[in-house]
Ligand SMILES: Nc1ncnc2c1ncn2[C@@H]1O[C@H](COP(=O)(O)OP(=O)(O)O)[C@@H](O)[C@H]1O
C-alpha cells in the first residue's frame with residue numbers, strides 16, 4: 279500500500295512565520311523553496327499545546343526570501359509561529375482504484391465515512407492534467423443513473439457534463455442528492471458534483487430557466503426536459 283500524505287520527507291523543514299485563518303506562511307532556510315503544490319506537514323512537536331497539531335498544507339505561492347504561502351487543509355486552531363513545517367517531498371495524494379468506489383474521503387485522501395481504511399495499491403496527486411484525447415474513450419456510452427425519468431427521457435452521456443438550472447425550491451438539490459445516492463450505491467465510478475462551479479455558471483448565465491410551478495415535483499413534471507434542454511443549449 280502506498281504511503282499516505284506526509285509520511286515521507288525530503289529533509290527540508292521550515293518554520294511557520296504567519297497564520298491568517300487557513301493561510302499559513304512558512305520560511306525555509308538555505309535558499310530552499312518547496313515547489314508549488316508541495317504538501318507540507320505542520321506539527322506542534324516541541325510545543326506545549328493542549329491538542330497536538332498535525333495538519334497538511336499545500337504550497338500556493340512563492341513569496342521570496344525563503345518564504346512560501348500555503349493553504350491548510352485542516353483548521354489551523356492552536357497553530358502558532360515557529361511550529362515545524364516538514365516538506366513531505368511531494369504533492370497531496372489520494373487513493374485511487376476499485377477500493378475507492380462508493381467511499382467518501384476528504385481532500386487529503388483520508389476516509390470520512392467511518393467505514394475504515396480505503397484499500398488501495400496506488401495514490402495519485404490531486405492536481406493532474408486531464409487525460410489526452412488518445413487516452414479517452416471514443417465510444418458514446420450512457421451514464422446509467424438509476425433514476426427512471428432521466429435514463430428514459432434525458433439520458434446522460436458518460437464523461438459528459440450536466441447542468442441543472444432552476445429557481446429556488448424546484449428540486450435541484452433533491453435531484454443531485456438522488457443522483458449521488460443511486461450512483462454511489464451502485465458503486466459507479468465517476469460521479470462528481472461541483473456545486474461552486476454550478477452556482478457560478480448559474481449566476482453567469484442569462485438563460486436561467488424559470489419554472490413557475492415551484493412546489494410541484496421536479497421528477498414527475500415532464501417540463502423538466504424542456505428547461506433542461508434549454509439550459510444545456512446555452
Ligand atoms: N421529485 C420530487 N418529488 C417531490 N417533492 C420534491 C421533489 N423534488 C423536490 N421536492 C420538494 O421540493 C423541495 C425543494 O427542493 P430542493 O431540491 O431543495 O430545491 P432547490 O435545490 O432547487 O432549491 C424539497 O424539499 C421537496 O420537498
Ligand SMILES: [Mg+2]
Nearest residue numbers: 447450451452
Ligand atoms: Mg438547493
